[in-house]
Amino acid sequence: MSDRIELILTCPKSLEGLLLEEATALGLQDAREQTAAIRGFADMQTAYRLCLWSRLANRVLLVLKRFPVVDAQSLYEGVLEVDWYEHMLPSSTLAVEFSGMGSGIDNTHFGALKVKDAVVDKLRTASGERPSVEKLNPDLRIHLRLDRGEAILSIDLSGHSLHQRGYRLQQGAAPLKENLAAAILIRAGWPKLAAEGAALADPMCGVGTFLVEAGMIAADIAPNLKRELWGFTHWLGHVPALWSKLHAEASERAAAGLARPASWIRGYEADPRLIQPARNNIERAGLSHWIKVYQGELATFEPHTDQNQKGLVVCNPPYGERLGDEASLLYLYQHLGERLRQACLGWDAAVFTGAPELGKRMGLRSHKQYAFWNGALPCKLLLFKVQLEQFVTGERRPAERPAVTDTAPAEPREQPAAPLSQQARLSEGGQMFANRLQKNLKQLGKWARKEGVQCYRLYDADMPEYAVAVDLYGDWVHVQEYAPPRSIDPEKAQTRLLDALAAIPVALGIASDKVVIKRRERQSGTRQYQRQGTQGNFLEVQEGGVRLLVNLTDYLDTGLFLDHRPLRLRIQREAAGKRFLNLFCYTATATVHAAKGGARTTTSVDLSNTYLDWARRNLSLNGFSDKQKLEQGDVMAWLAADRGEYELIFIDPPTFSNSKRVEGVFDVQRDQVQLIDLAMARLAPGGVLYFSNNFRKFELDAGLLTRYQVEDISAATLDPDFARNPKIHRAWRFQG
Structure with a gap:
């Protein structure tokens, strides 16, 4: 093999420029960028050095041949045509990785x-011995990239991807x-800072990946020094003496650094x-005496007790992939900015995020931004100088959190704890939204206090550009x-949502961690009842002298339809001595x-066992159980089979409903006659x-008006909190 070999180093998308700089410094010549890779030329010693020292590459590929391909x-x-006897034995194992298409080859397999x-055909012996396939740990891993009619055939010197350093055997839910x-650390300037004696802190360290990588950079430890199995280990072109020399040099540098x-x-x-997983990872990396990990909330984060010590704060906050993450993430970024401004003056900060819009809510101006990809997710690295001149004026400070409990909510507010102007200054849009909330709160708070209403709708898309509903529990x-x-x-929609979320805690004097957000779209089937989360946190609220359990996090609806409050109270007033269905x-x-x-007596029918269990808890919470029947089943089928009589019946069907348990789909517009006739x-x-129902296009069938005494009571079943939205539901009173 020639002393000058062609190498291709692959890397995550967006790291090409950094990898080019690193590889050039390590000896790669005539290097240039490609998509998610760089290519260049070197000798075998440089190839080994790249395997050992590259912090950024995924793989180091040694190109054996380039040739045209017109068909299979x-x-x-x-x-x-390659002399494979130079690379492996007939008894060896191999794996082939193929990428690209064209020239009549449209399937990578x-x-x-x-x-x-x-x-295999090249190496097959007269006795029939031939290489076998081993995908996990082959003796030789072969790569072929087909690109516009050209095949680039290579062998993989690295083996497993170089990002797998070996120290991280335990990881969190979304590791980098x-x-x-x-x-990220290199872009944030950590190698220079570390050489100058700077400190580093990660306030959301997870299992410690930033910490270990920073430690290895600071201690001059080759990132793959501890790797035992390489792609070249069983390659016949491997030069053990040359590798041992480079490895020994790296070991000496690590010992000196430590x-x-x-x-x-x-x-x-x-x-x-x-x-503990973080500490285990740090110990495996050999950095336990350099790196310490502590349990602590972001709100109490202090990077260093020495006020004269400067350094880098680096973190990778959650991006938000679940329903309703916007609120918690907004407040997380706001609190992160608050801690940086209060506790990290004079430090550098690097925030890696898949939600760069939230980075604008930190109250700091970033002086540099870099685009990255985390897998398929576009991200940005925001770099900050935590200095007074970089503070964004007018950014709010978190309001003092009122004392709250999960089981005994406070009485409804009539007004916020302090005037908005005294608490914070928001963006123009946020200020406008906060003003509307305060106006509504002033009006509805008096009504709620007088009527003893604890849970009510404060805002319902009053301003079209802020299309949210805000309910107080x-x-x-x-x-x-x-x-x-x-x-x-x-x-624009995202910006307005964030403006609204920023305004809510300030305008209402409510702790930011007491805000839950969900997205409501057009619902079909049982989607509105499907589980969205698994927190399982129930909050006890009161209404009309009864105690009810709501769940604000796990489902699209909370378990309590606020607009039906007047109907529920009417039923309470009329139920004495009656059989209720x-x-x-x-x-x-x-x-x-x-x-x-x-x-x-009461009888309650629903198809969902989940909600019947919830119903049972509501009844038990109020001391009711003996005479309260809970029936699981399809309502239409249950009515057809039931022979009971009831003096008071309540029906609030979904607009549409389907289930694996029953055939067909319930459609309230289509099936209303059959439903009401069966119930009557x-x-x-x-x-x-x-x-009652909430289908805005619903029309009551004219035939029902001729058979029964029917009164439209919709207007009488709306309290002041829904007066702005009279189409929230329609309700009728039927008698025989």
Whole structure:
């Protein structure tokens, strides 16, 4: 083999420029960038050095041959021409990785098969011995890239990807790859800072990837020094003496680096489950005496006790992939900016995020931004100088958090704890939204206090550009974002949402961690009832003298339809001595009211066992159980089979409903006649049936008006908090 060899170094997309600088410094010549890779020329010593020292590459590929490909046969023949006896034995194992398409090859598995066949046919002995395929740890890993009719055939010197340093055997839910973490540190200037004796802190360290990569840079440790198995280990072209020399030199540099005074590197993590995995990873990297990890919340983060010590704060906050993450992430970024401004003056900061819009909410101006990719997700690295002149004026400071409990919400507010002007200055849009919230709160707070209403709607897209609903549940705020129409620029919609979320805690004097947000779109089937999360946190609220459980996080709806409050209270007033039937009962809040009102018996029917369990908890919470029947089943089928009589019936069906348990789909517009006729057949003489639904295009069938006494009571079933939205539901009173 020639002393001058062609090498291709692959890397994550967006790291090409950094890798080019690194590889050039390590000896790669005539190097240039490609997509997610660089190529250049070197000798074997440089190839080994790149394997050992590259912090950014995924793989180091040694190019054996480039040749034209016009079809599968020319691919086979081009690979067959290589003298594979120089690279592996007939008894060796191999793996083939094939990428690209064209020249009649439109399947990578087929392309890999042709490459494997050529290698095997070349090495097959007279006795039939031939290489076998081993995908996990082969003796030789072969790469072939097909690009516009040219095949680039290579062997992989690295083996497993170089980002797998070997120290991180335990990781969190969304870890950064080690080479991406190293790239972030390099872009943030950590190698220079470390050489100057600077400190480093990560306030959200997870399992410590930033910490370990920073430690290895500071201590001059080759990132793959401890790797035992390489792609060249069983390659016949391997030069063990040359490799041993380079490895020994790297070991000496690491020992010298670790003998120097340790850099001050600290990590803090709120999740106690990640502390020990982080410490284990640090210990495996041999950096336990350099790096310390502590459990701690962001709110208490202090990077260093020595006020004269300067350094780098680096972190990778969550990006938000679940329903309702916007609120918690906004406040997280705001608190991160607050801690940087308060505790890290004079430091540098690097925030790596997949939600750069949130970076603008930190109250700091970034002096540099770099585009990165974290897998398929576009991200940005925001660099900050934490200096007074970089502070964004007018950025709010977090309001003092009122004392709250999960089980006993405070009385409804009539006004915020302090005037908005005294608490913060928001963006123009945020200020406008906050003013509207305060105006509504002033009006509705008096009504809520007078009526003893603890949970009510404060805002419902009053201003079209801020298309959210804001509901108060004691000291909690439940925000529903209506999906914007396609005509609205998504970035503008996101900005307005963040403005609204920033305004809510300030305007209402509510702790930011008591704000929950969800997105409400057009619902079909049972989607509105499907689980969105798994926190399982229930909040006890009160209404009309009964106690009810709501869940603000796990489902699109909370378990309590606020607009039906007047109907529930009407049922409570009319239920004394009556047999009550609640169809499509959901969490049976109306049933609890009926029982509270003195119903002789109650029967509640729903298809979902989940909601029937919730209903059972609501009833038990109020001391009702013995005479309260909960029936699981399809309402239409249940009505057809039931032979009971009821003096009071309540029906609040979904617009559409389907289930694997029943055939067909319930459609309230189409099926209303059959539903009401079946229910009226169960209504005792002189009884009353209340029928309500939220389908805005619903029209009551004219035939029902001729058969029954029907009164539209919609206006009478709307409290002041829904007066701005009279189409929230329609309601009728039926008698035989």
